[in-house]
Amino acid sequence: MTETSVPLSRPPTSLLKRTAITGAVAALVLTLGAPAGPATASATDPAPAPRGGVPVQLLALNDLHGNLDPVEGAAGRVRRGGGGDVQAGGLPQLATLMDKARTGPNSLNVAAGDMIGGSPLLSALFHDEPTIHALEKLGLDVASVGNHEFDEGPRELGRIDRGGCHPEDGCAPGGDYDGTDFPYLAANVTRKGDTSPLLRPYLVKTLPGGQRIGFIGLVTKNAPEAINASQVRDLEFHDELPVIKRYSKELAGRGVDAQVLLIHEGESTNGVAGAGNCDAEGPGSRLRGRIKGIAEGAPSAVDVVVTGHSHDSYECHVTDPAGRSRMVTQADSFGRSFTDLTFRLDKAGDVIRRSVRAKNHVVPVDTPKQPAMTRLVETWRKRSDAAANRNVGYISADLPGRGSPESETPLGSLLTDAQVQATQGYEADLAFLNPGGMRADLVHKGDGKVTYADAYRTQPFDNPLWTMTLTGEQLITVLREQLTGTNADEPRFLQLSKALRYSVDLSRKGADRLLTDTVRVKGKAVRPTDTFRVTVNDFLANGGNGFTTFTKGTDRDGGDVTDLEALVEYLGDKSSPEAPIGPPAPGRITFVGR
Numbered sequence: 001m002t003e004t005s006v007p008l009s010r011p012p013t014s015l016l017k018r019t020a021i022t023g024a025v026a027a028l029v030l031t032l033g034a035p036a037g038p039a040t041a042s043a044t045d046p047a048p049a050p051r052g053g054v055p056v057q058l059l060a061l062n063d064l065h066g067n068l069d070p071v072e073g074a075a076g077r078v079r080r081g082g083g084g085d086v087q088a089g090g091l092p093q094l095a096t097l098m099d100k101a102r103t104g105p106n107s108l109n110v111a112a113g114d115m116i117g118g119s120p121l122l123s124a125l126f127h128d129e130p131t132i133h134a135l136e137k138l139g140l141d142v143a144s145v146g147n148h149e150f151d152e153g154p155r156e157l158g159r160i161d162r163g164g165c166h167p168e169d170g171c172a173p174g175g176d177y178d179g180t181d182f183p184y185l186a187a188n189v190t191r192k193g194d195t196s197p198l199l200r201p202y203l204v205k206t207l208p209g210g211q212r213i214g215f216i217g218l219v220t221k222n223a224p225e226a227i228n229a230s231q232v233r234d235l236e237f238h239d240e241l242p243v244i245k246r247y248s249k250e251l252a253g254r255g256v257d258a259q260v261l262l263i264h265e266g267e268s269t270n271g272v273a274g275a276g277n278c279d280a281e282g283p284g285s286r287l288r289g290r291i292k293g294i295a296e297g298a299p300s301a302v303d304v305v306v307t308g309h310s311h312d313s314y315e316c317h318v319t320d321p322a323g324r325s326r327m328v329t330q331a332d333s334f335g336r337s338f339t340d341l342t343f344r345l346d347k348a349g350d351v352i353r354r355s356v357r358a359k360n361h362v363v364p365v366d367t368p369k370q371p372a373m374t375r376l377v378e379t380w381r382k383r384s385d386a387a388a389n390r391n392v393g394y395i396s397a398d399l400p401g402r403g404s405p406e407s408e409t410p411l412g413s414l415l416t417d418a419q420v421q422a423t424q425g426y427e428a429d430l431a432f433l434n435p436g437g438m439r440a441d442l443v444h445k446g447d448g449k450v451t452y453a454d455a456y457r458t459q460p461f462d463n464p465l466w467t468m469t470l471t472g473e474q475l476i477t478v479l480r481e482q483l484t485g486t487n488a489d490e491p492r493f494l495q496l497s498k499a500l501r502y503s504v505d506l507s508r509k510g511a512d513r514l515l516t517d518t519v520r521v522k523g524k525a526v527r528p529t530d531t532f533r534v535t536v537n538d539f540l541a542n543g544g545n546g547f548t549t550f551t552k553g554t555d556r557d558g559g560d561v562t563d564l565e566a567l568v569e570y571l572g573d574k575s576s577p578e579a580p581i582g583p584p585a586p587g588r589i590t591f592v593g594r
Helices: 091-101 129-138 153-162 240-253 290-297 371-388 410-422 452-458 472-481 548-552 563-574
Strands: 028-031 054-061 077-079 085-087 107-111 142-144 189-191 202-206 212-219 235-237 258-264 302-307 314-319 325-330 337-345 357-362 391-394 430-433 449-451 464-471 500-505 514-521 531-537 554-562 589-592
Touching (some): 091 337, 107 258, 142 212, 142 258, 290 314, 302 337, 325 357, 391 452, 391 563, 410 531, 472 514
Parallel strands (some): 500 589
Antiparallel strands (some): 337 357, 464 531, 464 554
């Protein structure tokens, strides 16, 4: 076990640079100094916390996805407590409010994964180095990995962590990239056949008064379902609870009694966000999904659980194995809110559970921008302007995608139509797109122009497209996979091109919800022996999101055009200032039995 004690003033410096950890598990022990700039008392839970003990504050983020600017359209809105929806986000705005919320020298900034990956052009053009610099400017102390930290594989994650120029694109403007000033934690990720974590499993922070807090960082064990299989073939993602128990015990053995879990796993989509009191019918009564079992089952030595992955904000309580109340929190994605979490430490250095308070604070876009963060963002914007501002087409109205409440979205229909056109050389009949591959909305602005940055924001993974042959029976199976297996509890409806039509009966269960006799391709009923040429992105082609039937497709061709290129080409071909593209007509999927 190696330990390093480094006196710090915020923000962290390059003294925190780390080398790769292979073999023996290592942890950092850091001494935290005073915060930069003025600090004011934050708004917390109205109920007063018990007096006495050492006050500690955690300001928590999750699922930023490289959004240095506010996200436009419905995907950038968030429900404000006691009011309607508000457009939110932006790192300069977030920095201002976090500065105001910070209460003193025992304030730490933490994150629960997906801080990079699926990012807009402003960050992605430089392989998310701008976002890392922004998080350092924000004073981030520690982060768990999320599934999107693995979008470009473990080698690129290692580069992000340790530094160095990109192996293909070289160094970004501004000099050599020197890695993160904060540690990424990945306690439950190992290389196949190895027992040591890919990155360090935990971090110990030492406060000015000598008290210590341990942070254990994990990603959901289901991460491979949300990552292109080609990027993580050599990795294993382990069950969360045994790993948490292992490192919680190790921390306790080192005398670290105050323990915080940073985990990239969140609640099922069930209306917790903006629904008021998560504990209305008892502790965590409105919390659903795997995170509830993890939060309830983690060792009682873990005092607080900070989560991510589901993009929704909540402050919930669960009951731990010792029968004590434990706080579980998450902020909204894209920097639209942050969690202000406070507690006190007793004389022994443990968290006084009844002192724990948490509140999520929305970041309205009209918040004054912090000058230092604004300068950083604008520096990177100048470096990306030439590529970002290129005009690629015209739209006549908003095309909601990520922000649409509907299973079939206008943007998803346009994207899949574009993919069919782009793969006509491979005789494509139809195309599918996973909802997670659609990262934003196309928002109508002024004269309707769509820039390359706008297009990139919707398709940032730039995934290669593959066209394969599926039988009619396999096509039906794909549609059933939307409603079964890993998608049984939360149906995941693929976006689909205009050649395909079908109906779903929501009053039924499982695969029976698909009304197979309604499935039509180009107006004709689908028979089991029919064959169709189907285009999907690389993620789906490798069986992502539980759609394993795509891995059985035959006569696979393509890989020479990406989803982003397909969209840009389609906009160029199908739109002009005089004839902009409008929202595609709905009705590709018909829902009954609601």
